Structure formats: C-alpha cells, structure tokens
Amino acid sequence: GGAFTLAQAGLLDGHRAITHWNLTHLLREHHPQVTVVSDALFLHDDNIWTSAGTAAGIDLCLHLVRTTHGAETAATIARSMVTAPYRTGTQAQFIERPTPRADRDEDALASVREYALHHLDQPLTITDLAAHAGMSPRSLARHFQATTGTTPLRWLITQRLAAAQKLLERTDLPMAEVAGRTGFGSEVTMRQHFAGHLGTSPRAYRAAFRQPAGSNPIAS
Template sequence: MTAIDGLLPTVPLPTVPPSQTPAPRPQRIALLCFPGVRAFDVSVVTEVWGNDRTPRGVPPFELRRTATDPYTPLPLRGGLSLTPDRPLDWLDDLTPTDLVLVPGIEDPDADVPPRVLDALRRAHTAGIPVASLCAGAFVLARAGLLDGRRAVTHWHLADTLADRHPAVRVQPDALFVEDTGVWTSAGTAAGIDLCLHLVRTAHGAEAAAAIARAMVTAPFRAATQAQFIEHPTPRADRDADALADVRAYALAHLDEPHTVATLAARAGMSPRSFARHFQATTGTTPLHWLITQRVAAAQRLLERTDHPLPEVARRAGFGSEVTMRQHFASHLATSPRDYRNAFRHPAGSSPIAR
C-alpha cells in the first residue's frame, strides 16, 4: 500500500461489545480431601464458598474437592460420605489469587497420603495461599510448611503440635494466624472465623458480612481474640444484660470517645469489675474489642462511601486519619487508601449495602 501525502488508510480495529467482554475468572478454592477429614470443616468450607450468593453482591467462587482418587466416596464420621470431583493435579492450575484449604482431621497421628503433602508443597512454592482448619495444621506441619512459622490449632492439641513438630512456633491462644502465606486456625468455630477472614482479605468486608449474615454468625472476630474463654457464661443475667447494652451503645456511638471508665459507668460497675466481666464474656478486653469494631466500621465506610479519609476516621471513632492508618496497618496489613482502592463499590451501588 502506497502512502498518499504521508498518510496511510486507517483500518478500524475490531471491538468487542461490552456484553461479550469475558468476565474475570472466579476465585478457585481447592479443598483437599483424604481419609480422616472432619465433616464439620468440610461443611464450613462448603457453606462459605460453595453457595451462589452473587444476587447479594458476593463474588462467584469455584469450589472443588480434590483427592488422589476423584469420584471415589470417602467415608466421614457420623455415617456421612464425601465424593471428590477433581484430581490433585487440579492444584497445578491455580494462581496466587486462588486458595488451598486443608480441613481438620480426626486423628492428628493418622497417615496422610504422600501425594497430598506433595501437592501442598507445590502449591505453596507457586505462591498460592494455603490454609488449614483446626487439626489440619498437623498436615501442614508434616508437609514442612509450618517450619519456622507461627501457627495455631485447637487449644487441646496445641502442646501436641509443639511436641510433634518443634520447628513450629505454636501460638496457644489466637483464633487464627497467618505467616508468609500460610494460614492456620483454632478449633471448630474458629474455622468459620478464618474462612470469613479469607473472604474479607480477598473480596472486602461487605462480601464477608453478606456471607456471615446468611450463615447467621458474627462477621468479624479478631484473630487475636482468645480461643478459650475461662467463664463463657456470665455469672449473673444482670451482668450479661448490662454488657450487651453497653456494647450496643458503643456500636451505635462509635464516633464518640469511649474509655473503660465511661463504659463501666454506663454498666453501673467499677472499671476493674467491668473489664473483668467483659473479658470473661467476650474473650478480649474492652478497648481491643472497641478497636476491632472501629476497624470494621471504617472498612464498611471505605467500601460504601466517598467520604474523605479524615471523615471516615472521625465517623469510625479513630479521631484522626493517622490513628486509623496505624490500626489498619496492625489489623489488616494495609492502608485505608489501599483498602478503598481494592474494595470500594461505587457510591450507593453496592447490592450488599442495600
């Protein structure tokens, strides 16, 4: 083709109609299945990632049950069975935006198929996040993924994990722990906390809250909250009602300054007695509980609104953007600005917020 006056004919580029633009691939969740896994943990993972909640604004997920022998039912305790639907090689197609989950196991000393351990090592080497629930930490430890890392398991098994695997830095009290891409959780209900936190980390507080509402469970318990509460039942109904009223008041007035003394006065207790009853009831201190609630409130504001950061800090009760930034760094390992950029919905458009 010959140029005329220095110009070449313009050839329009093909365009893809918006309706034909391919949607992003859903996050893939690989649940490792092998003899001895706990039915409860399989059910938790299925409830969090195995239901279609896209009409409520939750992103789609692709949950697969992977095993050495797919399509062969595995017996579970209680007369149940689990049928895997993918081979272990499916993990080789995952990316660092996906997730590998190890459910709890009934017997920490039971053998684990070597191919399962190899698949875990390959996934971790590829930069894919790996998480275990309850005694699933023993599986990660056998794979060598917990050597030199902090980890947690059911409080009843913490000493056993430390004895069997001395290279693991066992944390006896936390609900869940993350160390360089490897997650572990304490027993039973703490597995729910970790699963919701993994959703929150990947998709924001709104998505996690929507799933929590569907499950009728708390959307947020801090990782550092004690997994074992010495006195889970308050000593008197009057104390329980007073503490519930105080927590409800604090949540409705997060933008106001609160101290242990002011909260105790509202409960009609001395500060020392109030702090003791609060920790016995919730497993955490009043101020730590208040900070985690303020972080959660700030997350919602950052996702749902266009308020400038100082206004978000004021409404969440942090007082200043600097203080909010410090707590985001310690609780979420990110900044408020980066969190908003990752998870913000257009103002008023979030289907979860409606």
C-alpha cells in the same frame, strides 16, 4: 486438625501455628520445631494460615474474604451462614460460659456493647464503658475478657475498623470525616490501625473495595 498435617509435612518448621486449645499440647509435643500459639483464633506466618478448629476456620475464611473482597462481601456471607461477621484472629479461643450468677453482668456487658456501637464517633474509654455498665474499670475488663475473649478496647478498635471499612466501601466521604465518624479522631490514627490490623491503608482499601451505587456486594 489441619495444623498437624502441615507440621508433619515440615511446612511449619520454624514458624508460628495454632490449633484447637485442647490439642495444643500434642502439637508442641510431637512437633517441637513449631512455635505453637495457644491464645488466638487464627494466625498468619510466612503465607501459611492456621486456625483453632472448625468455628475458627470459618472466622479465618471470612477474614480472607474481607481482605480480598471487602467487609461488605464478608458480612453478606456471614449473614447467609448465620455467623458472626467479624471476629479477629487475636481473640482468645476459650470463652468462659456465664453462670446464673453472672447473668446480670452478661446483660450489662451486652448493654455496653450496644451503647458503644451507637457512640463509635465518641472518644470512648474503658472508664466510660465501665460507668455505663455500673462496674469498676477492672471488673468490666475481667468480665469482658471472660465473656468475649478479648479486652474492651481491642473489641472497640475492631468495631471502629469494621465501621470505617463500610464507610470506605459505601461512601465518598473524606478520610478525615470517616475517621471522625468512627471514633479514630484523625486520619493518621485510622491509618495506623488499618496498617496494623488489615495490612493496608484506608485509601488503598477504598480504591480496592469501593462499591458502585446500586451494586450487589456478593456478586464481586
């Protein structure tokens, strides 16, 4: 993969990098000066981006579009490519395939995700989500991780961020109302998550990506 080319050129020496999970051991073996991360889709270190294979490369490209042109533009591109619009770099690479015995749990998890997306304005907890799925919190966490590659709460945060980005792009709602509608509870909490996940603030994000009424987001 591309990480091997960068490593052979010496660009990854002393840096963190990622490659496909099936090649991680080879990257470590041939380039011990590189800190190889094994459980992520893509990552950034000192202005160098690496990803875990072809699909993760698409996720990385969409992430870069999202951070430079906004969530609406990234979502439009994702729809045209028939791919998921928002997978975070910290999501695990390897997703266990459900077996026939797990079909009922998979349906329950799909129901949980749909429920959460329709109730983002509420202070959802893993206990709330587990009750909706008819599982214990521990069982929900285990099945959710195996199916999606991330935890229920991390997934929920990414959905809250995506919803907040859309409101900041599409509306002039006050920051406190955006935070309330997306379940962050307060502008301070929303600002902390924007800083931690997007490297910016909600106000700076709105200033950069607010779409004029009637504009075509893909044309920006």
